[in-house]
Ligand SMILES: O=C(O)[C@H](O)COP(=O)(O)O
């Protein structure tokens with residue numbers, strides 16, 4: 546490294562090797578810095594450089610990254626394979642989305658996209674099931690699967706929560722889901738909720754003849770999560786739910802290993818993703834967070850509602866397409882559209898995102914004027930009509946629950 550300066554990390558004639566991880570950034574240099582200097586500092590600080598010219602005795606492995614493309618504010622950097630510890634997502638992110646995010650050489654920097662090389666990809670398990678859950682668990686054929694999260698998101702007692710789940714299941718919903726901030730609070734303890742919900746699930750299955758399942762939120766410190774994963778398996782579940790951003794990717798990787806032992810699928814809620822991806826031109830894009838989630842092995846991931854719901858989202862369609870695309874043989878991930886959805890939005894949602902999705906509604910079911918059971922029926926009716934290619938108003942004329950939902954919310958996008 547002796548005598549190496551920032552400029553040595555910039556080479557616009559460089560062609561990345563297939564084995565390298567290529568990252569695309571948006572870079573706004575600091576006011577007193579030109580783009581070439583900022584780009585070389587990005588490559589330097591995220592691989593083996595620092596602010597000073599280093600004096601190192603003897604030979605060391607050259608793990609320098611190379612900024613090889615600058616196009617406007619778009620900068621591409623190639624990282625040598627040997628910079629990374631195989632299968633260690635925390636270490637990878639500490640390189641490509643680490644110190645550079647706060648470096649004074651840039652005003653703003655956003656990691657937009659990654660091209661994952663084969664060997665690094667193969668060091669991760671990827672999803673155990675992916676979108677195959679739609680068919681293998683629910684036999685859903687061409688239709689999106691549906692989920693609901695009881696509201697209010699916290700405060701319902703176990704009995705109340707379970708009753709809401711039962712009414713939703715028997716109304717036609719496939720999946721009951723915990724909300725992101727419901728785990729094991731005294732008003733609704735995890736173990737009681739798990740056992741009583743599975744009892745209600747069994748009754749709902751017997752009553753409807755349909756498969757029903759439950760996304761119970763195991764999010765906690767990692768050891769506790771592993772105990773909860775074991776508990777879900779022992780009691781006969783198919784899934785666990787994890788708040789993947791707040792608990793961190795290392796924990797997700799550990800949960801993924803435990804789920805492999807029990808044949809459980811992972812539903813990934815993305816609460817706090819917007820802290821990374823909402824500010825323009827800074828942070829880590831949802832596209833990259835989704836890539837990381839797929840590598841770490843979640844089966845279902847919240848990726849937004851294609852601008853139809855209550856939450857801001859980045860390019861749901863593009864992210865979903867990436868989750869379905871080939872990634873050196875890794876399984877795909879089922880996208881979950883959630884946040885402010887209701888029956889009237891279903892046709893447009895399916896038009897924008899297709900049917901290989903999970904449609905989830907909380908308020909759009911439990912806010913139905915006739916209650917949860919009617920709300921669940923209305924959502925399922927909207928899905929069935931959409932998949933059959935029948936106009937929603939026409940279908941509603943024969944289905945009073947849907948008619949009431951459309952009468953209340955129409956096709957409006959909530960805030
Ligand atoms: O966790 C979620 O995705 C939200 O709780 C969905 O709730 P909403 O449908 O009421 O917006």
Ligand SMILES: [Mg+2]
Nearest residue numbers: 694698724725
């Ligand atoms: Mg929620």
